[in-house]
Amino acid sequence: MLANxxxxxxxxxxMKKMNTEIACIRLGxxxxxxxxxxxxxxxxxxxxxxxxASRPLTMATGIISxxxxxxxxxxxxxxxxxxxxxxxxxxxSPLRHQxxxxxxxxxxxxxxxxxxxxxxxxxxxxxxxxxxxxxxYCCNVTRKLIFNTRYFGKGREDGGPGLEEEEHVNISFVLLxxxxxxxxxxxxxxxxxxxxxxxxSKVKNGMKIMKKYHDPIxxxxxxxxxxxxxxxxxxxxxxxxxxxxxNNDPMLTPKEIKALTIELMLGGADNPSNAVExxxxxxxxxxxILQRATEExxxxxxxxxxxxxxxxxxxxxxxxxxREAFRLHPVVPFNPPHVSAKDTxxxxxxxxxxSHVMLSRQGLGQNPRxxxxxxxxxxxxxxxxxxxxxxxxxPDLKLISFGTGRRGxxxxxxxxxxxxxxxxxMLHAFTWSAPPNVSTINLAKSENGVLLKDPLxxxxxxxxxxxxxxx
Numbered sequence: 001m002l003a004n005x006x007x008x009x010x011x012x013x014x015m016k017k018m019n020t021e022i023a024c025i026r027l028g029x030x031x032x033x034x035x036x037x038x039x040x041x042x043x044x045x046x047x048x049x050x051x052x053a054s055r056p057l058t059m060a061t062g063i064i065s066x067x068x069x070x071x072x073x074x075x076x077x078x079x080x081x082x083x084x085x086x087x088x089x090x091x092x093s094p095l096r097h098q099x100x101x102x103x104x105x106x107x108x109x110x111x112x113x114x115x116x117x118x119x120x121x122x123x124x125x126x127x128x129x130x131x132x133x134x135x136x137y138c139c140n141v142t143r144k145l146i147f148n149t150r151y152f153g154k155g156r157e158d159g160g161p162g163l164e165e166e167e168h169v170n171i172s173f174v175l176l177x178x179x180x181x182x183x184x185x186x187x188x189x190x191x192x193x194x195x196x197x198x199x200x201s202k203v204k205n206g207m208k209i210m211k212k213y214h215d216p217i218x219x220x221x222x223x224x225x226x227x228x229x230x231x232x233x234x235x236x237x238x239x240x241x242x243x244x245x246x247n248n249d250p251m252l253t254p255k256e257i258k259a260l261t262i263e264l265m266l267g268g269a270d271n272p273s274n275a276v277e278x279x280x281x282x283x284x285x286x287x288x289i290l291q292r293a294t295e296e297x298x299x300x301x302x303x304x305x306x307x308x309x310x311x312x313x314x315x316x317x318x319x320x321x322x323r324e325a326f327r328l329h330p331v332v333p334f335n336p337p338h339v340s341a342k343d344t345x346x347x348x349x350x351x352x353x354x355s356h357v358m359l360s361r362q363g364l365g366q367n368p369r370x371x372x373x374x375x376x377x378x379x380x381x382x383x384x385x386x387x388x389x390x391x392x393x394x395p396d397l398k399l400i401s402f403g404t405g406r407r408g409x410x411x412x413x414x415x416x417x418x419x420x421x422x423x424x425x426m427l428h429a430f431t432w433s434a435p436p437n438v439s440t441i442n443l444a445k446s447e448n449g450v451l452l453k454d455p456l457x458x459x460x461x462x463x464x465x466x467x468x469x470x471x
Contacts, residue, residue: 001027002196006448007182008333012036012363021367022349028187030056031355034334036363038370040347041397044338044357045405048346052338053406056356058186060178060203064266066259072267072407073179073336083260086251087410090239091264097413101309103144103235108421109471110150111137112306112429114159116469119430119460127435130280130426131455134273136161137422139169142268146261148235152213159471168213172269175206177450179266180336207262214261222254237261267411270331271402272419274451278329279321279423281441281456282377284434289379290427293317297428303464307424309417318424319390319416320379326392327399328377329443330361332450335400338407365399392416429469430460 004010011034015023021037035041044052054076055061061073068074071083090096111133118128140150143165152164161169183199185192195201218237224230225241233239240260243251252260283290296317301307312319337356344351351357366374372381382390392401393412402409402416409415426432434441435457444453462469 001182001184001187006333008360008362012333012360015363021363021369022347024355027182028184028189030187031352032337033351033355033357034360034363035357036360036367037347038364038367038397040349041359041364043346044359045397045403045407046395048344049405051341051344052357054339054341055407056186056337056339058180059183059192059200060181063200063203063207064175064179065263066255069253069256070259070263071410072263075339076341076406082251084406084410086240086243090243091236092411092414094413096239097417100145100236103148104141104309104417104421106471107137107141107144107150108425109306110140110159111422112425112469113471115426115430115460116462117158117160119462126459126461127457128460129455129457131273131277131451133426134276134422135169135173135269136165138269138273138418139165139172139265141418142265143168144235145268146236146264147217148237164213167209169269171206171209172266174202175210176266176270177448178203178206180332180334181448210262210265211258214265215258218254218258218261222257236264267409268414268418271326272415272422274329274331275322275325275419276423276426277456278443278452279325280426280432280458281443281452282325282328283321284432284441284458285443286377289321289377290432293321293379294427297424301428306464306468307421307428309421311424312417312420313389315420315424316383316390317379318427319392319420320382322419322423323382323390323392323394323399323401324377324379326401327365327371328375329452330365330400333362334358334360335403336407359397359400361400364397367398370398392419429462429464431463433459435459 001007011025015034015036022040023034025032025034055073057075062068065073069079071080071087074080115128115133118124119126144150151162152168153162156162178199181199183197221230221237222241233242240252240257245251283293296315297307300311300314335358337358340351340353340355340357343353368374394401395404397404402412441456442454446453
């Protein structure tokens with residue numbers, strides 16, 4: 001592992017060399033089962049879902065989950081079951097999604113205002129850092145849903161992030177980078193004392209910064225509810241504090257609430273922002289796709305107003321473009337690992353108890369046996385004549401967008417809405433082109449294989465009436 005970095009590239013190359021779609025690789029004392037075949041992946045997460053519903057104990061997940069008191073990265077058990085009920089029934093139900101619509105709209109309006117100001121800023125020459133815009137939009141939405149605020153500090157008049165928000169977003173992506181990164185100490189425990197790859201110090205520092213912003217707000221809000229100065233729910237933090245058990249006692253401890261605010265923040269940051277950046281990058285390299293997507297939004301919305309959430313169901317080509325971005329440019333190489341609870345036979349393969357099953361987002365989405373021209377960006381491959389409305393979820397695991405089964409993302413509706421709204425508004429409100437002296441956008445990935453190597457920077461010009469951009 002130490003000699004073959006990044007490890008996921010080594011695993012993928014090994015499987016390619018062996019010409020196999022499932023492999024068992026022994027790392028330390030753990031069997032890593034890597035899968036690139038949708039049929040086998042479905043057996044794991046649908047037919048045998050109950051046997052693979054747990055998560056491994058790792059250095060990073062233990063720290064980020066504050067001792068496994070959250071949901072996404074905790075092992076299967078009573079804590080996970082409790083949190084799953086809360087997420088499905090109280091945080092991301094259809095009624096709750098509707099209740100929070102105005103907050104999402106505020107941030108969609110604000111990000112348009114911010115990009116418009118960037119276009120008009122002579123110091124920027126009309127250039128816009130799309131990655132910066134996409135990441136801050138996603139984090140602004142999540143921050144507004146949780147804390148009912150866009151800014152931790154006093155904010156900026158142009159709608160952009162302040163120093164506090166920049167630090168908050170940057171450290172969120174540091175934590176996301178390390179949450180399931182391959183760390184030698186997770187497979188050879190005594191190496192944890194040495195922190196050879198430096199992961200532990202980075203994760204601890206990241207959590208320290210996150211807590212600096214989150215914990216005071218949580219503590220103050222709990223106090224408000226306790227003394228009675230707060231009695232009406234205004235955001236997801238209020239919902240978490242207000243939850244009661246059968247004895248009318250608080251269902252969640254302050255520790256659980258604080259940990260959940262961090263996990264919620266991380267959950268809304270990377271997948272939508274990466275999909276929008278990569279989709280727009282591909283569209284610049286394929287002008288005919290950019291034109292068709294823009295024409296669709298114009299036909300559905302017109303030019304007298306901005307895209308709204310009610311338009312999303314009619315923006316099939318935009319959603320197909322997002323699906324294609326999920327397929328071709330996954331935000332992480334592997335899905336979070338599933339741990340086998342017992343010896344199991346899957347697809348005629350014996351899977352020992354305790355194995356870490358890792359579905360390859362890269363391998364599934366670019367499997368040449370499944371996809372024609374797998375390395376070509378082609379949204380039309382997702383357009384079917386008999387399918388009136390395209391969904392971003394993929395239960396057959398030919399690609400992974402939000403996962404499936406017991407450990408699938410419980411906020412698929414929110415993730416879909418955020419992703420499609422951002423891309424549709426970017427296409428509708430601005431014309432995009434490569435910067436001067438740039439003929440083709442570089443789509444090479446960074447060394448860790450997660451984001452594009454170079455942040456996407458494009459020339460943007462407003463294409464709607466000026467008053468539509470103002471909040």
